[in-house]
Amino acid sequence: MLSQRHLALILIAPGLILVAALFLYPLGFSLISAFTKDGSFTLEWFAKAFELYSTDIVFTVVIVVTSCALTALAAIVIAGTLTLGENRYIVGTLKALYRWPLFIPFIVAAQCMRTFLAKNGLMNNSFVSLGLMEPLQAVSYLDWRGIIATFVWKQTPFVALLLAGALASIDRATLEAGRNLGASRPRVLFELALPQVMPTLLVALVLSFVTMLSVLSVPMMVSGSQPTMLTVDMAFRINAYGDYATANALGVITYVISAGAAILYLKRGMSQEASR
């Protein structure tokens, strides 16, 4: 007769095996590969990664942090308008439109940005035909700015979706009390509503941070030149040199960066619990 415990283990076994085979095994393998050479421990691959790609590490962190900040700002504006907006047409239109980028893959978004932000792209052409800019002044935005624009465009709906949901679930009377005492709507949003949904905003931003770190298509397509993001470097190490060890070292560095974001989030959550 099987005990409850064994039965439970058997029930979750398929999922567990899947996670082990597709996630834990490759993770362990890449960790080992990053730290060993011919079976013995070495930091050679990390030395190489830092020597060749330290600029790209900084570049990646700056891009992702900036994108997260801008995403947060845009999402707050959208979710705030959805929650506190009084013009039915603006709220209705925004509600219908803001989720669309969620359904568009990164690679398609990147392609759209290429045609939009290029030197002779849609944006510059529009400015020129509106008479806002001389054709000679047109510059290409297909560099770090293009990557940030794509990330923000793609991740804002996700963060706004979670944020709007959280804002909708707080007691509306707490917002009305603020307006009743004389607070304008922006003050109500930033001083009364947002502090109540901070945990949700942080979760959404940490998830966005990790997603942006792992995207290959956008930096590859939008900005082909140096410096670039770590995902592109990893692909290059593998495709051009078959150099799995350095690629894995770069992967470990990416893990550390995203773990940093997660730790920041957890620390804040714990200090909030403690102050309760």
Added chain:
Amino acid sequence: MPTDLNSAPRGGASIAVRDLHVAYGSTRVLHGVSIDFTPGSFTALLGSSGCGKTTLLRSLSGFVPVESGSIIVGGQDVAPLPPEKRGMAMVFQSYALWPHMSVLQNIGYGLKLRGVPKVQIAAKVAVLLSMLGLSGYEERKVTALSGGQRQRVALGRALAIDPGILLLDEPLSNLDAKIRMVMRHEIRAIQQRLGLTAVHVTHDREEAMTMADRLVIMQAGRIAQIGTPEQVYDRPATAFVANFMGAENILPLRVARSEAGASLSTGDATATVAAEPAQAYPGGVYRYRVEAAGRQITVDDADRHELGTTIGLRIPLQRLHIFPASEAGIAA
């Protein structure tokens, strides 16, 4: 920063509501309500669910857009103004305190908005807290307070800005019975002391009668009766008001007018204390369900009667209200 809030006089302001129409989408909720609130008065808006009492309060505070009509406060029509420009302070049923702020920050927020220096805010909050019996609670988290304490903080937050008008949206409904009794008197005492014009929404008749100097009974988006608690209770204007004020038994009567006066008669019937469950003891008196002429009548009596016995009924004249049969919903 709206300066008109700072110059609001200590003491109540008057409100004149004229022909107020309010609708949610295509559903009309208020059908031309006109009412005056004199400075320093305590008015209770009373009615069953969906009668429009909360909508009237929320249109006063600016959270419900007004379709037509005016709300005149101190000579100015505030109906087109957003809530933050109206200078009325509201206390909410759910307390609506900000969980991320301390008691001091909650009560002081309205003053912070008005640019009052921190030292003055702290001094004012200390005065309010001592008035509310919460001295020394400044640094407490509002999430650590009991329901009664929270509602006191909410009241303090509303009073901190020296409003001329205090709007109370069922502020006692979430409190337990004993705290509710205490808070009734506290709110009333503070309102009297500061001379505020208070508008109180409730569905609790007893609460309205003990707190307010004037009752406004609302029915289906219209005002059914305005008067002092005594007037409304002793002389209800309509069968609806009588029923709402607790007259629960409806009996068909025949009224014959003569020169000497009028005589009332009802048919012969035998009154029997109904078989169970017909008896209850709400306290002080027994409450019976009595059957007479095919009707169920609720009767309070100090004596204990056996179920199923035949009894005599007498209606005290001052408790009798007579309305046309059509109004009372009786096929006479």
